[in-house]
Amino acid sequence: MAKMWAGRTEGVTSKLADDFNSSIHFDCRMFKQDITGSMAHAAMLGAKGIITPTDADTLIEGLEGILNDLQSGALEFDMSCEDIHMFVEQVLTERLGDVGKKLHTARSRNDQVALDLRMYLRDECDTVMGLVKKLVEVILIKAGEYKAAIMPGYTHLQRAQPITFGHHLMAYAMMLLRDLERLSDCRKRINVSPIGSCALAGTTYDTDRYFEAEKLGFDSVCMNSIDGVSDRDFCAELLSAFSILMMHLSRFSEEVILWCSWEFKFVELSDEYTTGSSIMPQKKNPDMAELVRGKTGRVYGDLVSMLTVLKGIPLAYNKDMQEDKESVFDACDTVKMCLMVFAEMLSGMRAIPENMKKAAQKGFINATDLADYLVKKGLPFRSAYKISGELVRKCIAENKVLEELSLDEFKAHSELIEDDIYSEIDLLTCVEKRISLGGTSVSMVERQIEFVKNKLSI
Numbered sequence: 001m002a003k004m005w006a007g008r009t010e011g012v013t014s015k016l017a018d019d020f021n022s023s024i025h026f027d028c029r030m031f032k033q034d035i036t037g038s039m040a041h042a043a044m045l046g047a048k049g050i051i052t053p054t055d056a057d058t059l060i061e062g063l064e065g066i067l068n069d070l071q072s073g074a075l076e077f078d079m080s081c082e083d084i085h086m087f088v089e090q091v092l093t094e095r096l097g098d099v100g101k102k103l104h105t106a107r108s109r110n111d112q113v114a115l116d117l118r119m120y121l122r123d124e125c126d127t128v129m130g131l132v133k134k135l136v137e138v139i140l141i142k143a144g145e146y147k148a149a150i151m152p153g154y155t156h157l158q159r160a161q162p163i164t165f166g167h168h169l170m171a172y173a174m175m176l177l178r179d180l181e182r183l184s185d186c187r188k189r190i191n192v193s194p195i196g197s198c199a200l201a202g203t204t205y206d207t208d209r210y211f212e213a214e215k216l217g218f219d220s221v222c223m224n225s226i227d228g229v230s231d232r233d234f235c236a237e238l239l240s241a242f243s244i245l246m247m248h249l250s251r252f253s254e255e256v257i258l259w260c261s262w263e264f265k266f267v268e269l270s271d272e273y274t275t276g277s278s279i280m281p282q283k284k285n286p287d288m289a290e291l292v293r294g295k296t297g298r299v300y301g302d303l304v305s306m307l308t309v310l311k312g313i314p315l316a317y318n319k320d321m322q323e324d325k326e327s328v329f330d331a332c333d334t335v336k337m338c339l340m341v342f343a344e345m346l347s348g349m350r351a352i353p354e355n356m357k358k359a360a361q362k363g364f365i366n367a368t369d370l371a372d373y374l375v376k377k378g379l380p381f382r383s384a385y386k387i388s389g390e391l392v393r394k395c396i397a398e399n400k401v402l403e404e405l406s407l408d409e410f411k412a413h414s415e416l417i418e419d420d421i422y423s424e425i426d427l428l429t430c431v432e433k434r435i436s437l438g439g440t441s442v443s444m445v446e447r448q449i450e451f452v453k454n455k456l457s458i
Protein backbone atom coordinates (compact mmCIF):
# COMPACT_ATOMS: atom_id res chain seq x y z
CA MET A 1 0.00 0.00 0.00
CA ALA A 2 1.19 3.53 -0.76
CA LYS A 3 2.30 5.59 2.22
CA MET A 4 0.28 8.53 3.53
CA TRP A 5 3.14 10.73 2.42
CA ALA A 6 2.95 9.47 -1.19
CA GLY A 7 3.14 12.35 -3.66
CA ARG A 8 6.74 13.29 -4.25
CA THR A 9 7.27 9.55 -4.80
CA GLU A 10 4.79 6.74 -5.36
CA GLY A 11 5.13 6.08 -1.65
CA VAL A 12 5.89 2.43 -2.28
CA THR A 13 8.83 1.18 -0.27
CA SER A 14 10.55 -2.18 0.07
CA LYS A 15 9.47 -4.45 2.90
CA LEU A 16 13.02 -4.42 4.24
CA ALA A 17 13.12 -0.62 4.26
CA ASP A 18 9.73 -0.53 6.00
CA ASP A 19 10.86 -2.89 8.74
CA PHE A 20 13.98 -0.84 9.24
CA ASN A 21 12.20 2.49 9.21
CA SER A 22 9.18 1.61 11.29
CA SER A 23 8.94 2.56 14.95
CA ILE A 24 5.36 1.61 15.76
CA HIS A 25 6.40 -1.48 17.71
CA PHE A 26 7.99 0.74 20.34
CA ASP A 27 6.36 4.17 19.96
CA CYS A 28 2.85 2.63 20.23
CA ARG A 29 3.30 2.95 23.98
CA MET A 30 2.82 6.72 23.53
CA PHE A 31 -0.65 6.34 22.02
CA LYS A 32 -2.40 8.14 24.87
CA GLN A 33 -0.05 11.12 24.66
CA ASP A 34 -0.29 11.17 20.88
CA ILE A 35 -4.08 11.22 20.91
CA THR A 36 -4.50 13.77 23.72
CA GLY A 37 -1.89 15.94 21.99
CA SER A 38 -3.91 15.74 18.78
CA MET A 39 -7.12 16.59 20.61
CA ALA A 40 -5.53 19.78 21.94
CA HIS A 41 -4.23 20.55 18.47
CA ALA A 42 -7.67 20.11 16.90
CA ALA A 43 -9.17 22.34 19.62
CA MET A 44 -6.58 25.03 18.87
CA LEU A 45 -7.21 24.82 15.11
CA GLY A 46 -10.94 25.27 15.79
CA ALA A 47 -10.48 28.09 18.31
CA LYS A 48 -8.24 30.00 15.91
CA GLY A 49 -10.61 29.50 12.96
CA ILE A 50 -8.01 27.53 11.00
CA ILE A 51 -10.63 24.80 10.69
CA THR A 52 -14.34 25.16 11.49
CA PRO A 53 -15.46 24.55 15.07
CA THR A 54 -17.65 21.70 13.77
CA ASP A 55 -14.67 20.01 12.14
CA ALA A 56 -12.67 20.51 15.33
CA ASP A 57 -15.43 18.83 17.37
CA THR A 58 -15.65 15.97 14.89
CA LEU A 59 -11.89 15.44 15.09
CA ILE A 60 -11.89 15.54 18.89
CA GLU A 61 -14.76 13.05 19.07
CA GLY A 62 -13.08 10.78 16.55
CA LEU A 63 -9.82 10.90 18.50
CA GLU A 64 -11.62 10.16 21.73
CA GLY A 65 -13.21 7.13 20.09
CA ILE A 66 -9.81 5.85 18.98
CA LEU A 67 -8.41 6.33 22.47
CA ASN A 68 -11.31 4.44 24.06
CA ASP A 69 -11.11 1.64 21.52
CA LEU A 70 -7.37 1.23 22.04
CA GLN A 71 -7.83 1.20 25.79
CA SER A 72 -10.66 -1.32 25.68
CA GLY A 73 -8.86 -3.52 23.17
CA ALA A 74 -11.56 -3.01 20.49
CA LEU A 75 -8.89 -1.51 18.24
CA GLU A 76 -5.45 -3.03 17.71
CA PHE A 77 -2.29 -1.36 16.46
CA ASP A 78 -1.59 -1.91 12.81
CA MET A 79 2.06 -2.85 12.82
CA SER A 80 2.36 -2.12 9.12
CA CYS A 81 2.06 1.60 9.90
CA GLU A 82 5.28 3.58 10.07
CA ASP A 83 4.71 4.95 13.54
CA ILE A 84 2.04 5.75 16.12
CA HIS A 85 1.37 9.17 14.57
CA MET A 86 0.63 7.68 11.14
CA PHE A 87 -1.49 4.94 12.69
CA VAL A 88 -3.76 7.35 14.58
CA GLU A 89 -4.15 9.61 11.55
CA GLN A 90 -4.89 6.61 9.32
CA VAL A 91 -7.63 5.26 11.62
CA LEU A 92 -9.05 8.75 12.05
CA THR A 93 -9.28 9.25 8.29
CA GLU A 94 -10.79 5.78 7.84
CA ARG A 95 -13.43 6.66 10.40
CA LEU A 96 -14.11 10.31 9.52
CA GLY A 97 -13.26 10.57 5.86
CA ASP A 98 -11.91 13.92 4.62
CA VAL A 99 -12.28 15.71 7.97
CA GLY A 100 -9.62 13.32 9.35
CA LYS A 101 -7.18 14.69 6.81
CA LYS A 102 -7.44 18.17 8.38
CA LEU A 103 -5.83 17.19 11.69
CA HIS A 104 -2.28 17.55 10.48
CA THR A 105 -2.73 21.24 9.54
CA ALA A 106 -0.11 23.53 11.09
CA ARG A 107 2.01 20.79 12.61
CA SER A 108 4.48 18.13 11.60
CA ARG A 109 5.46 14.75 12.97
CA ASN A 110 8.64 16.44 14.12
CA ASP A 111 6.96 18.63 16.72
CA GLN A 112 4.34 15.95 17.32
CA VAL A 113 6.85 13.28 18.32
CA ALA A 114 8.74 15.73 20.53
CA LEU A 115 5.45 16.60 22.22
CA ASP A 116 4.46 12.96 22.77
CA LEU A 117 7.83 12.08 24.20
CA ARG A 118 7.86 15.03 26.59
CA MET A 119 4.36 14.15 27.81
CA TYR A 120 5.27 10.49 28.20
CA LEU A 121 8.48 11.21 30.10
CA ARG A 122 6.79 13.78 32.30
CA ASP A 123 4.49 10.99 33.55
CA GLU A 124 7.34 8.53 33.89
CA CYS A 125 9.34 11.07 35.86
CA ASP A 126 6.40 11.50 38.26
CA THR A 127 6.02 7.74 38.64
CA VAL A 128 9.72 7.30 39.35
CA MET A 129 9.66 10.12 41.91
CA GLY A 130 6.73 8.41 43.64
CA LEU A 131 8.66 5.14 43.76
CA VAL A 132 11.79 6.85 45.11
CA LYS A 133 9.67 8.38 47.87
CA LYS A 134 8.27 4.96 48.73
CA LEU A 135 11.77 3.55 48.99
CA VAL A 136 12.83 6.43 51.23
CA GLU A 137 9.86 5.68 53.47
CA VAL A 138 11.02 2.07 53.85
CA ILE A 139 14.52 3.32 54.70
CA LEU A 140 13.09 5.67 57.33
CA ILE A 141 11.23 2.82 59.02
CA LYS A 142 14.31 0.60 59.05
CA ALA A 143 16.55 3.42 60.22
CA GLY A 144 14.20 4.11 63.12
CA GLU A 145 14.10 0.43 64.00
CA TYR A 146 17.89 0.11 64.02
CA LYS A 147 18.92 3.55 65.23
CA ALA A 148 20.72 2.00 68.22
CA ALA A 149 22.08 -1.14 66.51
CA ILE A 150 25.86 -0.79 66.68
CA MET A 151 27.90 -1.96 63.72
CA PRO A 152 31.38 -1.25 62.42
CA GLY A 153 31.58 1.72 60.07
CA TYR A 154 34.09 1.12 57.29
CA THR A 155 36.62 3.00 55.25
CA HIS A 156 38.63 1.02 52.66
CA LEU A 157 36.28 -1.82 53.72
CA GLN A 158 38.36 -1.95 56.91
CA ARG A 159 36.63 -1.51 60.22
CA ALA A 160 36.99 2.17 61.07
CA GLN A 161 34.69 3.55 63.76
CA PRO A 162 31.51 2.33 65.45
CA ILE A 163 28.29 3.60 63.89
CA THR A 164 24.69 2.49 64.03
CA PHE A 165 22.90 0.61 61.30
CA GLY A 166 20.27 3.35 61.34
CA HIS A 167 22.93 5.96 60.64
CA HIS A 168 24.31 3.90 57.77
CA LEU A 169 20.87 3.47 56.23
CA MET A 170 20.16 7.18 56.49
CA ALA A 171 23.13 7.88 54.23
CA TYR A 172 21.11 6.22 51.46
CA ALA A 173 18.04 8.30 52.33
CA MET A 174 20.15 11.43 51.73
CA MET A 175 21.31 10.15 48.33
CA LEU A 176 17.74 9.41 47.32
CA LEU A 177 16.64 12.88 48.42
CA ARG A 178 19.16 14.31 46.00
CA ASP A 179 17.81 12.00 43.30
CA LEU A 180 14.36 13.42 43.93
CA GLU A 181 15.69 16.94 43.58
CA ARG A 182 17.47 16.03 40.35
CA LEU A 183 14.32 14.45 38.93
CA SER A 184 12.09 17.35 39.84
CA ASP A 185 14.60 19.75 38.32
CA CYS A 186 14.76 17.69 35.16
CA ARG A 187 10.96 17.62 35.02
CA LYS A 188 10.95 21.41 34.66
CA ARG A 189 12.87 21.16 31.41
CA ILE A 190 10.79 18.22 30.17
CA ASN A 191 7.65 20.25 30.71
CA VAL A 192 8.17 22.77 27.92
CA SER A 193 5.91 22.43 24.89
CA PRO A 194 7.44 22.01 21.41
CA ILE A 195 4.11 21.74 19.57
CA GLY A 196 3.68 24.47 16.99
CA SER A 197 7.34 24.36 16.02
CA CYS A 198 6.03 22.37 13.02
CA ALA A 199 8.65 20.85 10.73
CA LEU A 200 11.36 23.25 11.93
CA ALA A 201 10.55 26.80 10.81
CA GLY A 202 7.20 27.48 12.40
CA THR A 203 4.08 27.98 10.32
CA THR A 204 2.20 30.54 8.26
CA TYR A 205 -1.07 29.76 10.03
CA ASP A 206 -2.17 31.99 12.88
CA THR A 207 -1.70 29.34 15.59
CA ASP A 208 -1.74 29.74 19.37
CA ARG A 209 1.04 27.71 20.90
CA TYR A 210 0.16 28.79 24.42
CA PHE A 211 -3.39 27.49 23.98
CA GLU A 212 -2.11 23.97 23.27
CA ALA A 213 0.62 24.11 25.91
CA GLU A 214 -1.85 25.14 28.58
CA LYS A 215 -4.40 22.51 27.59
CA LEU A 216 -1.72 19.82 27.90
CA GLY A 217 -0.36 20.98 31.25
CA PHE A 218 2.94 22.47 30.09
CA ASP A 219 4.60 25.27 32.06
CA SER A 220 5.97 27.06 29.00
CA VAL A 221 6.77 26.68 25.29
CA CYS A 222 10.06 26.16 23.40
CA MET A 223 11.00 29.61 22.12
CA ASN A 224 12.90 28.53 19.01
CA SER A 225 11.14 26.23 16.57
CA ILE A 226 14.40 24.66 15.35
CA ASP A 227 15.35 23.85 18.92
CA GLY A 228 11.79 22.71 19.58
CA VAL A 229 12.06 19.83 17.12
CA SER A 230 15.72 18.95 17.60
CA ASP A 231 16.14 19.19 21.36
CA ARG A 232 16.47 15.91 23.23
CA ASP A 233 18.38 17.32 26.21
CA PHE A 234 15.45 16.35 28.40
CA CYS A 235 16.03 12.68 27.49
CA ALA A 236 19.73 12.87 28.22
CA GLU A 237 19.04 14.70 31.46
CA LEU A 238 16.46 12.19 32.61
CA LEU A 239 18.82 9.35 31.76
CA SER A 240 21.61 11.07 33.70
CA ALA A 241 19.36 11.44 36.72
CA PHE A 242 18.34 7.77 36.33
CA SER A 243 21.99 6.72 36.04
CA ILE A 244 22.92 8.46 39.27
CA LEU A 245 19.88 6.99 40.98
CA MET A 246 20.83 3.50 39.75
CA MET A 247 24.40 4.06 40.92
CA HIS A 248 23.00 4.66 44.41
CA LEU A 249 20.83 1.56 44.25
CA SER A 250 23.80 -0.40 42.99
CA ARG A 251 26.02 0.67 45.89
CA PHE A 252 23.24 -0.20 48.29
CA SER A 253 22.81 -3.56 46.55
CA GLU A 254 26.50 -4.27 46.84
CA GLU A 255 26.31 -3.71 50.59
CA VAL A 256 23.21 -5.87 50.97
CA ILE A 257 25.04 -8.64 49.10
CA LEU A 258 28.06 -8.34 51.40
CA TRP A 259 25.89 -8.19 54.52
CA CYS A 260 24.06 -11.37 53.47
CA SER A 261 27.30 -13.34 53.16
CA TRP A 262 28.37 -15.67 55.98
CA GLU A 263 31.51 -13.53 56.26
CA PHE A 264 29.32 -10.65 57.49
CA LYS A 265 25.87 -12.09 58.28
CA PHE A 266 24.61 -8.64 59.29
CA VAL A 267 21.22 -9.12 57.64
CA GLU A 268 18.80 -11.77 56.53
CA LEU A 269 16.56 -11.21 53.51
CA SER A 270 13.04 -12.60 53.38
CA ASP A 271 12.57 -15.89 51.52
CA GLU A 272 10.34 -14.15 48.95
CA TYR A 273 13.20 -11.95 47.80
CA THR A 274 15.97 -14.54 47.59
CA THR A 275 16.58 -17.60 45.46
CA GLY A 276 18.10 -21.04 45.94
CA SER A 277 20.71 -22.84 43.91
CA SER A 278 19.87 -25.70 41.57
CA ILE A 279 22.79 -27.71 42.91
CA MET A 280 23.92 -26.34 46.29
CA PRO A 281 21.20 -27.04 48.86
CA GLN A 282 22.53 -24.59 51.43
CA LYS A 283 22.25 -21.49 49.23
CA LYS A 284 20.04 -18.47 49.78
CA ASN A 285 21.15 -15.99 47.19
CA PRO A 286 20.50 -12.22 47.10
CA ASP A 287 19.61 -12.30 43.39
CA MET A 288 17.40 -9.21 43.53
CA ALA A 289 20.23 -7.02 44.78
CA GLU A 290 22.60 -8.56 42.23
CA LEU A 291 20.17 -7.83 39.43
CA VAL A 292 19.73 -4.22 40.51
CA ARG A 293 23.52 -3.91 40.50
CA GLY A 294 23.65 -5.52 37.05
CA LYS A 295 20.83 -3.48 35.58
CA THR A 296 22.67 -0.31 36.55
CA GLY A 297 25.03 -1.05 33.67
CA ARG A 298 22.05 -1.28 31.37
CA VAL A 299 20.78 2.18 32.36
CA TYR A 300 24.27 3.66 31.93
CA GLY A 301 24.22 2.07 28.46
CA ASP A 302 20.93 3.81 27.70
CA LEU A 303 22.46 7.16 28.66
CA VAL A 304 25.57 6.63 26.55
CA SER A 305 23.47 5.46 23.63
CA MET A 306 21.32 8.62 23.84
CA LEU A 307 24.31 10.96 24.03
CA THR A 308 25.97 9.15 21.14
CA VAL A 309 22.87 9.38 18.94
CA LEU A 310 22.71 13.12 19.57
CA LYS A 311 26.34 14.08 19.28
CA GLY A 312 26.67 14.31 15.53
CA ILE A 313 23.28 15.26 14.17
CA PRO A 314 22.92 18.60 12.42
CA LEU A 315 19.86 20.75 13.05
CA ALA A 316 16.99 20.21 12.92
CA TYR A 317 15.14 16.85 12.91
CA ASN A 318 16.96 13.80 11.56
CA LYS A 319 15.68 10.25 11.56
CA ASP A 320 18.51 9.27 13.92
CA MET A 321 16.30 10.83 16.57
CA GLN A 322 13.85 7.96 16.32
CA GLU A 323 16.58 6.04 18.18
CA ASP A 324 15.94 8.20 21.26
CA LYS A 325 12.91 6.20 22.34
CA GLU A 326 14.02 2.65 22.96
CA SER A 327 16.85 3.65 25.25
CA VAL A 328 14.77 6.06 27.28
CA PHE A 329 11.85 3.60 27.48
CA ASP A 330 14.16 0.80 28.53
CA ALA A 331 15.64 2.99 31.25
CA CYS A 332 12.17 3.97 32.53
CA ASP A 333 11.07 0.33 32.70
CA THR A 334 14.29 -0.78 34.35
CA VAL A 335 14.41 2.01 36.93
CA LYS A 336 10.77 1.52 37.94
CA MET A 337 11.19 -2.23 38.31
CA CYS A 338 14.43 -1.87 40.30
CA LEU A 339 12.89 0.66 42.67
CA MET A 340 9.85 -1.52 43.31
CA VAL A 341 11.87 -4.69 43.88
CA PHE A 342 14.45 -2.94 46.00
CA ALA A 343 11.84 -1.36 48.29
CA GLU A 344 10.11 -4.72 48.81
CA MET A 345 13.40 -6.49 49.40
CA LEU A 346 14.48 -3.88 51.91
CA SER A 347 11.22 -3.90 53.76
CA GLY A 348 11.58 -7.67 54.32
CA MET A 349 15.22 -7.37 55.36
CA ARG A 350 15.94 -8.18 59.00
CA ALA A 351 19.15 -6.97 60.60
CA ILE A 352 21.08 -9.21 62.99
CA PRO A 353 22.35 -6.70 65.57
CA GLU A 354 24.24 -9.38 67.58
CA ASN A 355 26.46 -10.08 64.58
CA MET A 356 26.94 -6.41 63.85
CA LYS A 357 27.93 -5.82 67.46
CA LYS A 358 30.33 -8.77 67.42
CA ALA A 359 32.01 -7.42 64.31
CA ALA A 360 32.21 -3.99 65.90
CA GLN A 361 33.98 -5.41 68.94
CA LYS A 362 36.86 -6.56 66.78
CA GLY A 363 39.10 -4.37 64.70
CA PHE A 364 39.89 -1.77 67.38
CA ILE A 365 37.27 0.60 66.11
CA ASN A 366 37.44 2.51 69.40
CA ALA A 367 41.12 3.40 68.91
CA THR A 368 40.17 6.95 67.82
CA ASP A 369 38.11 7.30 70.99
CA LEU A 370 41.10 6.25 73.08
CA ALA A 371 43.19 8.93 71.36
CA ASP A 372 40.41 11.52 71.86
CA TYR A 373 40.34 10.55 75.56
CA LEU A 374 44.03 11.39 75.87
CA VAL A 375 43.52 14.68 74.03
CA LYS A 376 40.87 15.62 76.55
CA LYS A 377 43.39 14.82 79.30
CA GLY A 378 45.78 17.37 77.76
CA LEU A 379 47.89 15.54 75.16
CA PRO A 380 48.27 16.95 71.63
CA PHE A 381 46.33 14.75 69.17
CA ARG A 382 49.37 13.41 67.31
CA SER A 383 50.96 12.15 70.58
CA ALA A 384 47.67 10.68 71.70
CA TYR A 385 47.30 8.98 68.31
CA LYS A 386 50.73 7.37 68.76
CA ILE A 387 49.97 6.00 72.22
CA SER A 388 46.66 4.62 71.04
CA GLY A 389 48.43 2.96 68.10
CA GLU A 390 51.02 1.38 70.36
CA LEU A 391 48.30 -0.02 72.60
CA VAL A 392 46.57 -1.48 69.52
CA ARG A 393 49.86 -3.07 68.48
CA LYS A 394 50.23 -4.61 71.95
CA CYS A 395 46.67 -5.95 71.78
CA ILE A 396 47.27 -7.52 68.36
CA ALA A 397 50.41 -9.21 69.66
CA GLU A 398 48.53 -10.56 72.68
CA ASN A 399 45.30 -11.33 70.79
CA LYS A 400 43.21 -8.99 72.91
CA VAL A 401 40.94 -6.01 72.45
CA LEU A 402 41.57 -2.62 74.07
CA GLU A 403 38.83 -3.13 76.66
CA GLU A 404 40.67 -6.19 77.99
CA LEU A 405 43.86 -4.34 78.97
CA SER A 406 44.34 -3.77 82.69
CA LEU A 407 44.67 -0.23 84.03
CA ASP A 408 48.35 -0.93 84.74
CA GLU A 409 48.88 -1.93 81.14
CA PHE A 410 47.22 1.29 80.02
CA LYS A 411 49.24 3.32 82.48
CA ALA A 412 52.49 1.78 81.25
CA HIS A 413 51.83 3.76 78.04
CA SER A 414 50.36 6.88 79.59
CA GLU A 415 49.97 7.97 83.16
CA LEU A 416 47.04 10.12 82.08
CA ILE A 417 44.81 7.08 81.68
CA GLU A 418 42.42 6.54 84.58
CA ASP A 419 39.71 4.06 85.42
CA ASP A 420 37.15 6.01 83.39
CA ILE A 421 38.87 4.78 80.22
CA TYR A 422 36.70 1.65 80.21
CA SER A 423 33.44 3.53 79.93
CA GLU A 424 35.03 5.98 77.45
CA ILE A 425 35.97 3.26 74.97
CA ASP A 426 32.80 1.28 75.44
CA LEU A 427 31.20 1.04 71.96
CA LEU A 428 27.92 2.45 73.16
CA THR A 429 29.71 5.49 74.58
CA CYS A 430 31.69 5.89 71.36
CA VAL A 431 28.45 6.06 69.39
CA GLU A 432 26.53 8.19 71.86
CA LYS A 433 29.32 10.76 72.10
CA ARG A 434 29.16 11.50 68.39
CA ILE A 435 26.63 14.25 68.72
CA SER A 436 28.00 16.50 65.98
CA LEU A 437 25.40 17.41 63.37
CA GLY A 438 24.90 14.45 61.03
CA GLY A 439 26.74 12.14 63.41
CA THR A 440 25.98 8.61 64.53
CA SER A 441 24.46 9.14 68.00
CA VAL A 442 20.85 8.04 68.36
CA SER A 443 19.66 11.61 68.82
CA MET A 444 21.45 12.74 65.67
CA VAL A 445 20.07 9.85 63.62
CA GLU A 446 16.59 10.77 64.88
CA ARG A 447 17.26 14.29 63.68
CA GLN A 448 18.26 13.00 60.26
CA ILE A 449 15.04 10.99 60.08
CA GLU A 450 13.04 14.12 60.94
CA PHE A 451 14.97 16.12 58.35
CA VAL A 452 14.10 13.66 55.57
CA LYS A 453 10.49 13.39 56.72
CA ASN A 454 10.20 17.16 56.52
CA LYS A 455 11.71 17.24 53.05
CA LEU A 456 9.18 14.68 51.88
CA SER A 457 6.51 16.37 54.01
CA ILE A 458 5.39 13.12 55.65
Ligand code: ARG
Pocket (backbone or CB within 6 Å): 023, 027, 082, 083, 109, 110, 113, 317, 319, 321, 322, 323
Ligand atom coordinates in the same frame (compact mmCIF):
# COMPACT_ATOMS: atom_id res chain seq x y z
N1 ARG B 1 8.79 8.03 14.17
C1 ARG B 1 9.45 9.26 14.07
C2 ARG B 1 10.38 9.46 15.28
O1 ARG B 1 10.25 8.77 16.19
C3 ARG B 1 8.48 10.37 14.02
C4 ARG B 1 8.96 11.62 13.35
C5 ARG B 1 9.11 11.40 11.91
N2 ARG B 1 9.47 12.58 11.22
C6 ARG B 1 9.93 12.58 9.97
N3 ARG B 1 10.24 13.71 9.46
N4 ARG B 1 10.12 11.48 9.31
O2 ARG B 1 11.25 10.29 15.26
